[in-house]
Structures are given as C-alpha cells and as structure tokens.
Amino acid sequence: MTYTIKTAQNEWEIVCGLEIHCQIISKSKIFSGASTAFGDDANENVSFIDAGMPGMLPVLNKECVHQAVKTGLGLNAQINKYSVFSRKNYFYADQPNGYQITQYEYPIVGKGCVKIDLPDGKSKNIGITRIHIEQDAAKSIHDLNPKKSYIDFNRAGVGLMEIVTEPDFRSPDEAGAFLKKLRSIVRYLGTCDGNMDEGSMRCDASVSVRLKGEQGMRERAEIKNVNSVKFAMQAIENEAKRQIEIYEQGGTIEQQTRQFDQSTGQTKFLRLKEYADDYRYFPEPDLPPLLLDDEYIENIKKEMVELPDAKKERFIKQFGLTPYDAEILTESKETADFFEQAATGHDGKKVANWILGDFFANLNANKLSLDQSPVTPQMIGELVDLISRGVISGKIAKDVFVMMWKTRQSPSKIVEEKGLKQVTDTSAIEKIVDEVLASNPDNLKAYLDGKTNLFGWFVGQTMKASKGAANPSLVNELLKKKLG
Amino acid sequence: MTDLTKLTIAQTLSGLKNKDFSAVELTNAYLKNMQNKRELNAYVLETPEIALKAAKIADKHYQTGTNHALEGIPVGIKDLFCTKSIRSTACSHILDDFVPCYESTVTQNLLNAGAVFLGKLNMDEFAMGGSNETSFYGPVINPWSKDEPLVAGGSSGGSAAAVAADMCAAATGTDTGGSIRQPAAFCGIVGIKPTYGRCSRWGIMAFASSLDQAGPMTKDVTDAALMLEVMAGYDQKDSTSTNIEVPHFAKVLGQDIKGLKVGIPREYRPEGLNKEISSLWDKAADILKARGAEIVEISLPHTKYALPVYYIIAPAEASSNLARYDGIRYGLRVNGEKLDDLYINTRTEGFGPEVKRRIMIGTYVLSAGYFDAYYLKAQKVRRLIKNDFEEAFKKCDVILTPTSPVSAFKIGDESMKQNPINMYLNDVFTVSVNLAGLPALSLPVGLDHNGLPLGFQLIGKAFDEETIFKAAYGLEQDVGFVRK
Numbered sequence: 001m002t003y004t005i006k007t008a009q010n011e012w013e014i015v016c017g018l019e020i021h022c023q024i025i026s027k028s029k030i031f032s033g034a035s036t037a038f039g040d041d042a043n044e045n046v047s048f049i050d051a052g053m054p055g056m057l058p059v060l061n062k063e064c065v066h067q068a069v070k071t072g073l074g075l076n077a078q079i080n081k082y083s084v085f086s087r088k089n090y091f092y093a094d095q096p097n098g099y100q101i102t103q104y105e106y107p108i109v110g111k112g113c114v115k116i117d118l119p120d121g122k123s124k125n126i127g128i129t130r131i132h133i134e135q136d137a138a139k140s141i142h143d144l145n146p147k148k149s150y151i152d153f154n155r156a157g158v159g160l161m162e163i164v165t166e167p168d169f170r171s172p173d174e175a176g177a178f179l180k181k182l183r184s185i186v187r188y189l190g191t192c193d194g195n196m197d198e199g200s201m202r203c204d205a206s207v208s209v210r211l212k213g214e215q216g217m218r219e220r221a222e223i224k225n226v227n228s229v230k231f232a233m234q235a236i237e238n239e240a241k242r243q244i245e246i247y248e249q250g251g252t253i254e255q256q257t258r259q260f261d262q263s264t265g266q267t268k269f270l271r272l273k274e275y276a277d278d279y280r281y282f283p284e285p286d287l288p289p290l291l292l293d294d295e296y297i298e299n300i301k302k303e304m305v306e307l308p309d310a311k312k313e314r315f316i317k318q319f320g321l322t323p324y325d326a327e328i329l330t331e332s333k334e335t336a337d338f339f340e341q342a343a344t345g346h347d348g349k350k351v352a353n354w355i356l357g358d359f360f361a362n363l364n365a366n367k368l369s370l371d372q373s374p375v376t377p378q379m380i381g382e383l384v385d386l387i388s389r390g391v392i393s394g395k396i397a398k399d400v401f402v403m404m405w406k407t408r409q410s411p412s413k414i415v416e417e418k419g420l421k422q423v424t425d426t427s428a429i430e431k432i433v434d435e436v437l438a439s440n441p442d443n444l445k446a447y448l449d450g451k452t453n454l455f456g457w458f459v460g461q462t463m464k465a466s467k468g469a470a471n472p473s474l475v476n477e478l479l480k481k482k483l484g
Numbered sequence: 485m486t487d488l489t490k491l492t493i494a495q496t497l498s499g500l501k502n503k504d505f506s507a508v509e510l511t512n513a514y515l516k517n518m519q520n521k522r523e524l525n526a527y528v529l530e531t532p533e534i535a536l537k538a539a540k541i542a543d544k545h546y547q548t549g550t551n552h553a554l555e556g557i558p559v560g561i562k563d564l565f566c567t568k569s570i571r572s573t574a575c576s577h578i579l580d581d582f583v584p585c586y587e588s589t590v591t592q593n594l595l596n597a598g599a600v601f602l603g604k605l606n607m608d609e610f611a612m613g614g615s616n617e618t619s620f621y622g623p624v625i626n627p628w629s630k631d632e633p634l635v636a637g638g639s640s641g642g643s644a645a646a647v648a649a650d651m652c653a654a655a656t657g658t659d660t661g662g663s664i665r666q667p668a669a670f671c672g673i674v675g676i677k678p679t680y681g682r683c684s685r686w687g688i689m690a691f692a693s694s695l696d697q698a699g700p701m702t703k704d705v706t707d708a709a710l711m712l713e714v715m716a717g718y719d720q721k722d723s724t725s726t727n728i729e730v731p732h733f734a735k736v737l738g739q740d741i742k743g744l745k746v747g748i749p750r751e752y753r754p755e756g757l758n759k760e761i762s763s764l765w766d767k768a769a770d771i772l773k774a775r776g777a778e779i780v781e782i783s784l785p786h787t788k789y790a791l792p793v794y795y796i797i798a799p800a801e802a803s804s805n806l807a808r809y810d811g812i813r814y815g816l817r818v819n820g821e822k823l824d825d826l827y828i829n830t831r832t833e834g835f836g837p838e839v840k841r842r843i844m845i846g847t848y849v850l851s852a853g854y855f856d857a858y859y860l861k862a863q864k865v866r867r868l869i870k871n872d873f874e875e876a877f878k879k880c881d882v883i884l885t886p887t888s889p890v891s892a893f894k895i896g897d898e899s900m901k902q903n904p905i906n907m908y909l910n911d912v913f914t915v916s917v918n919l920a921g922l923p924a925l926s927l928p929v930g931l932d933h934n935g936l937p938l939g940f941q942l943i944g945k946a947f948d949e950e951t952i953f954k955a956a957y958g959l960e961q962d963v964g965f966v967r968k
Binding site for chain 2: 048051052053054055056057058059060087089091092093096097098099149151278280281282285286287288
C-alpha cells in the first residue's frame, strides 16, 4: 500500500530525504589527538587545535578515515579514492576556527544503497547520495546563566560522518525503518554508537509534498536536529500535513529551515533559505587531498562483519525463523549473537520464542541490558532441550526459567534439585489416575453419564496430584483409556 | 676587542669553540646593541633574561663539549612565530598580551640546536604588508636610512633591520609573497624562502597556508645555510610538510658551479625596468658566467598574472585563517550586546586597515557567485605559473631575477598610502615563487644611486636549495657587497 495523505479534495504524497550526522567511533578526534570520551567534565578533552589557537594545524586521524570507508562499504557504496577537505566558513562561538573542516565537492564515499523492510512485509531500496567526513562543533550551553553562554569544547573536533540519502522516502514509516536500519548497520560495524538521545547520531529531514501522480518536486523544508526515530517520523508527517494545508488554502511553500519542537510534535520556522549563510567553501590548504588505494579498501573489506540483512536471511534459512522474528533478533548484533549462541545445536525456532518471549519480558521488566542478563544463551538452549526431550513440560519450563533468572543456575541443575522431572513412568501415573478416580466417585459417575466435558477436570486433578510432574500426554492417554 | 655583533654565525661559532669569548659575553654585546638601536623599532619585545639564561647554558655546553649546531648563537624571532611563555602577537592589536603555551616547530628546532633568543621582531600585522608599516607597533626604520627614515621592507622588516644593524646574529622570517626576500634586499642581507614543505608551519600564525614558509635571514649565504639546516625538517604536526631529508647545506658552499645553467626570464625584464637594476642583473650574470656558469634565456609566460593571482589566493586563505581571532578564547575582546556585536567590536578594533582590506578581498573572492570567477580561476592560473617553472627548469638549474623592482622607499609614501596596489606592485618578482612553492634566496648585489642596497634572488627547483646555495655563495664571493 502506498502511503498518501488524503484530504477532502486531494491525495498527497510525501517526498523526503535524510541527512544523518553520525559521530565516528575513534579514540581521538578527527584532526587532533584529544580524547573523544563522552560525559567527561566540560573542556577536559581539548587540544590547542580544538581550541583554534594561533598556528595550530589539523592532522587527519587515520582511524576516522578507516571508519568512514567501512561505513561506506556497509552501505554498499562507492569508495572514492580521491577526496578533498574543504573549509566551511562561518562565525559562531562553538566553531573555534571560524570554519569547519568538512568535505564538499569530493566526499570520501559516493553513491550507495540500503534495503529497508517495511511493516507490511515489503522491502525497498533507499539510495545513498554520499558520505563525507568532517569535524563536530563545540557545544553551546545557554541555560546556565541568563546573561552568558558557556561553551564546552570537548565535542569540538570529534569526527562526524554525514550520510546523505536520495529523496526516496514516501512515508514516515520508510524514514523510520531507514534510521533503524542505518543505526543497526553502523552499530554492527562499530563505526558509530548510534545513540540519538546522546546526540551521537543526529538527523535532518528534507520534506516536500506533491499530488499523487504529480511529476517533479516542489519546494522543500529542511527540519534540523531531530533526535529520535519516533520524532523523525512525527516531524515528517506533521511537516507534510502543514505544507498540504498551506497548498490547499492556496498558499505557497518557500524553501526554508525549520526546527522540530518535541513538546508539540510540530515544526517551527527557523529561517528562509535565501537568508542562509554563504559558507564560502574552499579547499582546506592545511590538508593535502586524501588518496586511498585499492589495497587499503580491500583490507577493510576483509574486516567486514555479517550485516543485519545477511544475518537475517541466514537465520531464516538456518534456524527456520519467521522473517519477523529474524528481523527483531538481528536488529542488534548483540542480540543476534546471543540468539545464535543459544540456538546452535538446539531448536532455533523454540529458542527464538523463548528469547522474544519470557527472556525479553524479564530484561525489560528489570530494566537490564543484554550483557547484564543473569540468564546465559547456554541456559536457554539447555532449557529448550529439556522440553524437547520431554524431561520437563512447557509449563514447568516457565517456572524453571524464573528460577534460572533468580539463581543463575543451569536449568538441568534446577530440575534435578527441585525434582521437577516429568513422571513418564506409566505405572506411577496410572496409580495417581486410579486414586483420583477413586476419590471422586460423583464426578466419575457424572462423566460416565455423559458429562464428558469433565475430562479436562480429571486431567487437572491428576496433574495437581502429581504436583505438575506427570507427563501431560501420558495423563491424557491413561485417562482416556480408563474412562473409556 | 672586536665588536662581536659584527661576526657572522660561522665566525661566532668558531670564536665560541675556541673560547675567544663566552656566549654570555656575546649575548650581552647583542643586548647592548639592541638597547642602543631601539630607535629602529626592530624588536617589539626584548627578552634579555631568557637570552642570558640560555647563554649560560650554552657556555656550559661548550665547557663540557656537548655544544649543538648553533650553540650560543643569539637570534631574533619574527613575532609571527609562537614562542612558549613569550608574548607572540603577529604585531596585531588583536593578540595583545597573547602568550602561547607552546613553541613553534621551527623555533623549537633552533632551541634544540642551542640558539639564544633575544626577543620578538617587528613585522607587518599578520605578515600583511611590504614595508612593515602595518605593524600595530609602528614601522621599522631601515638601518641604511640617511636623511629621512626609510622602510625596512616587509613583512619581515624587523628581522631584516635587526640582522643588518647587528641586533642579532640571525633572525627567523616568513615569506608568503616575498616577506623574507624583499626586506632582506632592502636591508642588504641574505634571506631564503625554502621550498614549500621544507619547514614546518606548525606554531606559526597562518597568513596564507598554501604559500607561507619560514626561512632564515642572515648576514651572509653561509649563515643562511647553517640556519636553514637547523630550522628545516619534516614535522608530523604539519600535513603539508614534506618527509624528505634535510641536506647538509653548508657542504655545498664553495663547490664549483661550472656548467651550471642560470636562467634569465625574458618576461622579468620589462621595458622601463630600472636601469640600475638592469645593469646589476647583468653584473650578477657575468659573475656567474665567469665562474663557469652558462646563462640561458627562459620564458615564464604566465608571470604577468602572478600578482593578481597572488592577491586573490592569499587574501582568500587569510580571510579564513584570521576568522579564529574572534575575541572568544584569547587575545583582545571588545564586548557587545550580542555575540555578533562582540565579533564586530573585537575585530573592528583589533585589526588594522591592511588586514581588514585583505579579509574583505578574501571574503569577496570566496563568495557565492564570485568563487568561480576569482578563486577558482586564480587556482587554475596558479597551476599554469607552476607549469611555467617546470618547463623552465628543463632548460636551467637556477633562475636569476631581481628581488624587488625598487630599493627601500621612505616611510609613509603617499602614492602607496593612497593606492595599496602601488605597494602590491613591489611583490611582482617574488610572488610567483610562492605560488609555485619553489625555494628562492635573495642576496645583496649592489647599491643604487642613493647608496641603498639592491637584492637579487636565485630561484631553484623544488627541494633543490643546495644548487641555490652553491650559486649564491659564488655570486657573494665576487660581488663585493659591503654589509652595513
């Protein structure tokens, strides 16, 4: 189903492209040796270069180049063997040099493509226009003092990758799916931690609308710094609706920059594009062009890990998962690894059910991350095995899981110690069945008189009498025989 | 006793080694001379305590035989170099009282070689100027002045005057469009701008990053070789410095120049060229010929564009490089109501008229709509100028031209005050060398009818300073120039 916004008069389509700033994971900043650690005291990690002191010169951090190339490969993109740094000139207190070192005409990564999976089960390819690398600005803090602003230069000079997409999004869902996929890919690659709430991944969205079937594109609005997937989707939808309302009232849209307001979910006018700064880009004379060779790129290719798409396909094939389960399990590499460890050698589908069910529920309820879990993948694999082999019932397994969570003991040990093994000895169960029948003559009579729905009651009584340990199918079988 | 300040570095070193005098005695002699000649305004900061402390250490090194290449040699440092714990202002009001906590690579190299720093030398503000008149601290007076005060040239005017007046044994300079060579010529001393990338630019306040180069200014060619050998060298902190071994320059001095091909560019001999300069040019060529060199005519057809190209590229880079002087982190701050007011007030008060003019020119040529016509075109022509030299060097080993079309002029020249282009025209012979990134040495060849020195430059192939030194040494031997 194509997403459109229907009004009384028309059916509208969204045209949207994204620009995502990803902070590069690297020990030191992109042009200085200062640390990139997040959360340190203000102005703790600032070199003379980051502070824009006189006579200081940038030196490119190889690690950042490596990460950008890796990301480019992860997005199936062209790696440019020749790229150039440029200066983007503008004055702001958080821009210590009065210019940002970025890439303009010749970015390090060119065209690429990312597949997104949509809620309706379909998938779509989103075009990547380019990725360029640049330095982050410092952080201005305006709310500490009514008359003063403070600047924290810790962030100044941290490496960024700016990932620009084609205007390929036709719905907020597509944009949301892309952001999640991109976040997942960069996390798999270890090139960006993807934490939108910490600002290590920040998104700008360009939004315009057009009538369904209309060719070409109308003027667009750029929404700045949206810091969650949910907000991005909300911003795109509400901005589209705003534009539609203006068009339908006979108005026009001017190219402009807008800001997303989290409290209202709406976008606010920031400035018209015609008043935009003239950044006076020119090639950075302090840095020679960046030249990469085939061998360098090939070596990075060798480091590539299995990415979510490939992993998902493999999980479906290897473990018989549904695409939906496979999608969730591969969203993060940690979860996928956890699953794979648990599933290997066991019934993968059942392992998936346990992880997606009781396991995640417990993690969430206890607000724990995967690596804090008291239950190991091995425990889950073992638990599934115990059920498959008929050692315990699925019902008992739930109790065992709770005990596992509490005691961190292996399920076999718990079953052993608590005597939870299913009774599969027919004569033992038969004895219990006989006792149940003997002690309930009224119900037995009623059943035999035709009240057959009492069968379940007898099963329950037998299970109860066995303290849940009787194998339920054996109980059923024996009862059927006895009750005729 | 001989005046120690009259000695060249080579003579001084041998005196120190022979214990004819101590480094402290030597330094005191210079300090006294500096005091006596303060009216020249060559120094903007004298550092006698630092100098004497260093001299004492130098004496110890001589006693223990652990003396380095320039042990105890008193040098002056152009104020463009950041010197640790010593005020460094680029002779701009905007860097009032700026005391760096780092040492530029070139001055560190000098310190490591045992040089004694006497103080900081006057210069045109941010090295923008050709007469030292744009300095916040006022013009330098040329020691050759007779009835009325003459300029020392610029931008390294303080360096040239201090060397000529024996206020230091040698000085550092920087050359973006002739700032070492032209003042050297005006003051009758030797100055070399080495190949771009030979000396590190780290810690030197940037004027035009793709053109700036540090170099020595000395009493003679031998001293220039001794100084450059210490100042030069690859520096990881400057991505534009070249990882190439620094030759032992002094070794080539006195070597035969038989068969050396000396190019004379046709285009540098326009009609109306000063007759005195013409005849000195012939004299210099004859000297080289007499020593066995071969004079060849060469063509540098794009030379006529060098000046306009230079006055686009240098201001463009400067407009960006000087953006960091914004009153936020260091230097002068003139507060204002809003952030923009702070910038405007600080930069209005902090920069002098010539710096403002170049920032405006640079901002203009980089602006949207003008970039292609000015900056980009200039870069293309720069390439052609570079190609010219490459072609020419297929026919010759070194090129001989005048350094400046004029000798030192009087301070406050009306025509130049009224039209800055008249000042810029003095750079006509020097700027193309910077645009091509080549090494060039200026040495005094004779006097004009006013008894003022005229300098000539020898331009070499990239990283072939050795050939320049060899030819310059030969020329110096026979030219019979008598220093001030």
